[in-house]
Amino acid sequence: MNNFSYTKAQSVDEAVSLTSVNDDNKIIAGGTNIVDLMKYFITEADTLVDINTIKGLNDIIQIDNGGILIGALMTNADTAYHPTIEERYPLLSKAILAGASAQIRNMATNGGNLLQRTRCYYFYDRNTPCNKRTPGSGCSAIKGYNRIHAILGHSENCIAVFPSDMCVALAALDAVVHISGTNGNRTLKFSDFHRLPGDTPEIDNNLKQGEIIIGIELPEKGFSKNYSYLKLRDRSSYSFALVSVATGLELENGIIKEARIALGGVSHKPWRVRKAEDSLIGKEANPENVAAAADIILKGAGGFEHNSFKIDLAKKAIVRNCMMALDPASQRPGAKPSL
Structure with a gap:
């Protein structure tokens, strides 16, 4: 060091x-x-x-629009177990608790969770080329061992994925990031916060120099009745997602009035396709309709030598998770989803 x-x-x-x-x-x-x-x-x-x-950044505040503002310095653990989060935004609580280990969640902050960097093997190996670490040096993962890498939104310069679980739920919930900088305070839609790699994979997000995250705003709607977070990984503890899915549904007599579906483990940022969500509105919540929406979400997906399996895995995960959202109790240990 x-x-x-x-x-x-x-x-x-x-x-x-x-x-x-x-x-x-x-x-x-x-x-x-x-x-x-x-x-x-x-x-x-x-x-x-x-x-x-710094005072004022480690609590949850009710705001005028009916939503809440989560302090950037709150730990992941305190956020996941906060009564307001458990009651109104259980999708976020489930996603946080699926990430890392209890010890890390006790230390990691919400602001830091948004800013964490990829866990790509080659990014951490200074003896190999990596455009994210050294722009212009090349991407070793493309022709290397790429089991955990991206199937969506990648470029010829980088196929790394963003590792957060929390952020997948925040994407589904339409969160807003509150930022402070030399020009004062500003907000940024969560969908605009992280970047795809393109020609500048070394730039992970749209924070400017000197800016810091001060809070994360959640809108009033939290999908507390029908939600699910599914994380598929190589081992059940302390492992990053091969594919993860955050789903929130608003239902009326079994018909979908609103749907939110976000994927993790598949791209340089949490992946969400509004067209796919809109295609479900007015339809019955069944595997066939969700599978059709999954095809829209995964349109253009492309794998590499070791990770092409993630395309089919992602489709199955989307369908399974949406069915689990019909009955959140199915997420309890030992319960079986109502497929």
């Missing part, structure tokens, strides 16, 4: 000021990702700016 300075910011304005003057001044909160990146010499920091003592 390289030498670095350390300081504590006492306010959002101070944190913004410290990070805006030097792009190598990095924010640290829970530290569950940035410390690893520094240990592996993937990220270097001149100064680590600790924001944990």
Whole structure:
């Protein structure tokens, strides 16, 4: 690990000021990702700016539009087990609890969850080319071992995936990211926060230099009656998703009035196709209709030598998860989905 300075910011304005003057001044909160990146010499920091003592960023606030604002410094664990989240946004709670381990969830913050970087093998191996780590050097994963890599939204420059579970649920819930920077505060739709790799895979999101996340807004509708989060992975604990699906449904007499379906583990950002969701409106919630919507979601999907299986896996996961959303109790350990 390289030498670095350390300081504590006492306010959002101070944190913004410290990070805006030097792009190598990095924010640290829970530290569950940035410390690893520094240990592996993937990220270097001149100064680590600790924001944990900033007040007002570690709670949930009711806002005027009926939604809530989740503080960026709340831990994943505190968020998942918060009574408001469990009651009104159980999809988010389930997704968070599917991620990482209990120890990491106790440390990791909500803001940091949005900013975590890919777990691509080659990104962490400084002895191999990686456009995300060293732009222009090439993508080793394309012709390498790519079992965990993208099937949607990838480019010739990068096929890495975004690893978060929490963010898949946030995408389905139409969250809004609250940001503070040198030009004041602004909001960004969650769908616009993360980026596809294109020609600049080294840029993960649309935060500007010196900006920090201060909160995540959830709208009033939380799909608390019909929801499900499904995570398919190589082992059931402490493993990233091969494919994950967050589903929220609004039903009336078995007919879909609104549908939200977001995928994780398949792209450089949480993947959601509004056209597919709209195609389900007015239709019966059954496997055949969901399978047709899944075909729309996966249109253009393309695999590589070791991960083409994820295309069929994703379709089956979408259908299974939507059926599970009809009966959230089916998500309890040992329960079988009503397919």
